[in-house]
Amino acid sequence: MAILVTGGAGYIGSHMVLALKDRGEDVVVLDDFSTGFPWAVADGVPVVEGDVADRELVARLIADHGVTEIAHFAAKIVVPESVENPLLYYHANTAKTRDLIETAVKTGVKHFIFSSTAAVYGNPLTNPVGEDAVPAPMSPYGTSKLMSEWVLRDAAAAHGFTYAVLRYFNVAGADPQGRSGQSTPNATHLIKVACQTALGQRPKMDVFGTDFPTPDGTCVRDYIHVTDLAEAHVVALQHLRQGGGSITANCGYGRGFSVLEVIEAVKRASGIDFRADLGPRRAGDPAMIVAKADFIRQQLGWVPGHDDLDGIVTQALAWEKRLGAAHEQDRVSS
Structure with missing residues (x-):
């Protein structure tokens, strides 16, 4: 029994691989390396370069490694880009997920964990927002993920497998042991951008x-x-393995911080008063979105251990310093 992790060389996927590997699970990674890196995958985990929509490749991986479960992280995730190029997002996030699900059905995969997003809620009427809120995405990114949720729901009902949809809020930080972090150079995550600015890698933000x-x-x-x-993915997987039904769950802490509060946290952690220019809104950005995450805590027993903005920022900053040192070493060596 093995778990196929798509996008397992990326930011969140690589941390899922670490969590599974730390528990002694058999894991295989499929990644196209558009934003991920082979070195980000835990040692000893097989890594295959390829596309999740390549049905022959995925079916072969499932057969060769005895895959019974899939954790699907591969996706496009930049909201402004999705507004500018919606067809790219419906292809990468919806059409390719549909193809992956079809392969999973045909090969007898038992459980499917899907990486979704709080962007499906759009600009919610109330905060914290619960899983029962009516979805109203504001961007093609959010819509592409919501459509994938629907495909997964309907396929599971027709073909008898179970799934967990996890709707992430804003993911940040790095592995506390320093094994992985957000490594994509042009990533748009606020904390990463602020850390890069503090370290002089960007002139401003x-x-x-x-x-x-x-x-x-x-x-x-x-x-x-x-x-x-x-860890939320791990408890969701355990739930499915123990015979639990399909679920949709928010993943967040239930409290929010503003952009300016995050910038101040990075300034505190770095000791640097860097430049942050105030500008107009971007298309697709809701004003406020905070998770109501009672379900995953109470029903699945998820207990977060890193609910501290200053700690998150400190680890993100440490990871950026490590990346910068590695890039400098590579530059000198070449």
């Missing part, structure tokens, strides 16, 4: 919107540590 109906006018988000998120 931009704040998109100061006129939102929030306490300081900037967007408010619920930041979840990537290690806690990986």
Whole structure:
């Protein structure tokens, strides 16, 4: 019995691989390396370069490794890009997920864990927002993920497998042991961008919107540590293995921080007062979104261990320093 982790060389996927490997699970990774890196995958885990929509390749991996479960992380995730190029997102996130699900059905995969997003809620009427809120995505990114949820729901009902849809809020931080972190150079994650600016890797950063109906006018988000998120996937997998039914669950801490509060946290951690320019809103950004995560805590027993913004920022900053040192070493060596 093995678990296929798609996108397992990326940010969240690599942390899921670490969580599974730490528990002695058999894991195989499929990644196209568009944003991931082979070195980000835990030692000893087989890594195959390829596309999740390549049905022959996926079927061969499932057969060769005895895969009975899939954790699907491979996706496009940049909201502004999805607004500019929606067809790319419906292809990468919806059409390819549909193809992966079909292969899973044909090869007898028992359980499927899907990486979804709080973007399916759009700009919720109330916060914290629960899983029972009516989805109203504001961007093609959010819609592409919601459509994938529907495909998964209907396929599971027709073909008898079980699934867990996990709707992430804003993922941040790095592995506390320093084994992985957000490594994509042009990533748009706020904490990564702020850390890069603090370290002089960017001349400045931009704040998109100061006129939102929030306490300081900037967007408010619920930041979840990537290690806690990986643990949420583990408890969801255990739930399915123990015969539990299919679920949809929010993954967040239930409290939010504004963009300006996050920037101040990075300034505290780094000791550097870097430049942050205030600018207009971006398309697709809701004012505030905070998770109501009672279900995964109470029903699945998820207990987060890293619910601390300063700790999240400190680990993210340490990871950026490690990446910078590695890039400098590579430059000198070449």
